[in-house]
Every structure is written in structure tokens, then in C-alpha cells.
Amino acid sequence: MSDPIYLDGFSTLPLAPEAQTAMVSAWSKPGNAGSPNAAGERAARIVADGRAAVAALIGAAPDEIIFTSGATEANNLALLGVARAIAREAPHRRRILLSAIEHKAVIEPVRQLEAEGFVATIVPVTPSGVIDLAALRALAGDDIALGSIMLVNNELGTIQPVAQAADIVHEAGGLVHCDAAQAVGKIPVNVIDLDIDYLSLSAHKCYGPMGIGALYVSAAATRPDAQLFGGHQQGGLRSGTEPVPLIAGFGAAARLAEASLAMDAEHGNGLLALLLDEMRRRQLRFSIVSGDAERIAGGAAIAISDADGDILSALLARTVAISTGSACTSGQIRTSHVLEAIGFSEKKARSVIRLFCNRYTGEQEIRTAADQIVEAVHRCRLATGDFRQ
Structure with missing residues (x-):
């Protein structure tokens, strides 16, 4: 059949042959990127190359990329980690704004934040499935901690006016997270042009492997509180041995997508x-x-x-x-x-x-x-x- x-x-999306080849090559020789030996150095180079490729795809610096298990983890790290960090710095900022069409991987972490005393405000969308910027502006007060607006909706395919939304949230003193899992590798994405502070992405939505994603954290933005503890990999933001073959596949998919x-x-x-x-x-x-x-x-x-x-x-x-x-x-x-x-x-x-x-x-x-x-x-x-x- x-x-x-x-x-x-x-x-x-299907796994790109180039990504599969890169993964098989990385799997062929063992190595922990944190080990001080030749095998570890080889693994560390693969991780660095993959990080650079993903960063280039979205116009970021390599050290602004944190690898995760996927966009869901990236969303959790951004929303939970940033909101909690902001609450310590500015206790009056307890409001989270999100559009009515966000993915469940954004909605559910925000519900967790509500249980911790944050306030979630849903921004309506037009009948065509685009965030209502006038409504966003009306809802953006000085108690905003974070706004989360996806770049491409995963059910409708609609492209959201993230740059304009980011301007509104920033004017109110909030930070901006963007779930770009459906966008990266399919449309041009540049974090500087979008003027966002955090961006989530997923490898398997751009012809890479399942099981890996990333969070862009602007060097100028509030550092999220870590959600996983154990080692001190990736600057302590995401503990755990880096999955070298998956990063190799993600990097190959990112380079192919850019080209x-x-x-x-x-x-x-x-x-x-x-x-x-x-x-x-x-x-x-x-x-x-x-x-x-x-x-x-x-x-x-x-x-x-x-x-x-x-x-x-x-x-x-x-x-x-x-x-x-x-x-x-x-x-x-x-x-x-x-x-x-x-x-x-x-x-x-x-x-x-x-x-x-x-x-x-x-x-x-x-x-x-x-x-x-x-x-x-x-x-x-x-x-x-x-x-x-």
C-alpha cells in the first residue's frame, strides 16, 4: 500500500534528506558536547554550527538561541520563566496579554500563571483570524508583564501583524513573546524587524527532526527563570545534555530553509x-x-x-x-x-x-x-x- x-x-513536515544525512553523520560518532576530549570537541562544534544556522535563519546572534525539546518547551520557558522574573523586578506587572487564537502551548502556560496570581487578558481577532490591534491598544495598560502574539496561526495560516503589536506592548512597558513555530522556515522571519524579545520555533515545522526546538532570547531582554534544573548547559537556562544529532538536523534544515x-x-x-x-x-x-x-x-x-x-x-x-x-x-x-x-x-x-x-x-x-x-x-x-x- x-x-x-x-x-x-x-x-x-517531512524530514529534509539533508537533515537526515546530518543526523546520521552526527550519530555515527559518540560525543558529549560538554566533555573535555576530542569526541566532545567534535560534538561541541556540531552544536555551535547548528546554533549559528538557526540564529541566521531568524536574524539573531548565536548566543541568543537556547535549544529546547520543541516549541512547547520554548513557549513554557518564555512565558513561565519571563513572567516570574518580571514579577520579582516589577511586582505591579502581573498581566499577560495573548491573542484569542494562540496555540494551546501558549494558553496552558498562561493558565498556570493565572493560578500563581497573574491576570490573563485575551485579545480578540477579526473574523479573518487576525489580531485586533485597536483592541490590543485599548487593553495595553501599565500593568502588562508580557504579550504573546503568534506569527502564523497553526489552523488558519494567517500571518499576524506582530511588529505593530510589539510596538503597542512595548509602549505600555511590557515585553513581547512570539510563537513562530508555523512561520520559521516558511516566511521571512527577522527578530530585529519584528522588534520582539522572545521567539519560539520548532524544527519539525521547517523540515527538521521532531524532538527539538529553540527559544530566541534577546540579549537586551529580561532573562527567563530556568524551568529545568540539573546541569548548567546553555548558560543555565536549559539544563540537560545537548542532543547533538537533533541539533545537527535542525541546523541543516535551517540552512536549507534560508536558501x-x-x-x-x-x-x-x-x-x-x-x-x-x-x-x-x-x-x-x-x-x-x-x-x-x-x-x-x-x-x-x-x-x-x-x-x-x-x-x-x-x-x-x-x-x-x-x-x-x-x-x-x-x-x-x-x-x-x-x-x-x-x-x-x-x-x-x-x-x-x-x-x-x-x-x-x-x-x-x-x-x-x-x-x-x-x-x-x-x-x-x-x-x-x-x-x-
């Missing part, structure tokens, strides 16, 4: 346009959830008329990999908080699927995927008793 056509790039950013964007946009055109040509009725808002290249969430995304996903499980606008929590299917934030009803939210065309997808695969999706929609309508086209 052949592998399904992979259109679930919002969830994870192929424009080409990947053109390829992804072309394939997404082809996919949507092919589905329209087959008389499938759908709308792009984010409307005319600026989106990441190659990705979109679409709402298919009179269809159920979860049933579609199940019907396509062996042929086309997609994801939906719902999430399973404790065995129950519930509407995505992102779709709720943009005003979708539960029924409309269930019609949403996410599509992302990656650099390794071909045109023939896209045409085949269009056939499979349209056929699955017809089968879904039969299953649910809705025979409209």
Missing part, C-alpha cells in the same frame, strides 16, 4: 492554487476560512459546504492526509477555540479542513488529491444524508 498524499503540513525560502513559497502557492482550482472544477463548494487575510504560502483552512471534516478525514485516512477544525479532548470531539474565536458555529467548524502543500509534493499528487477529496465529500454527504452539491 502506498503512502497517503501528504497535505497535513500544518501538523508536521530555498522563496522557491518553497512559490512552489507551495502554486500547488495550493492548483488544488483549489481542481476542486472547484469538480464542482466542490467551499470557502477559504480566513477570507482575504494574508496567509502563509501553500496553506489554507477551507470550509466545505455540507460536509463533516472528521468524517472526511476518516474516509481519506489511507489516501490523503489532512487535518480538521476540531480537536479530541478526553475522548470528546470539540470545536477548535480558533474557529470559535472567529465566530464559527459548531456546525460550520465541523466543515473545516486544513491543507498545506509542502516542498516535496508534486502536481500529479495534487490532482489525485483533488479527486480523492471530492469523492470523499460525496461519500460524506451520503453518510450524513445531505445530497446537495
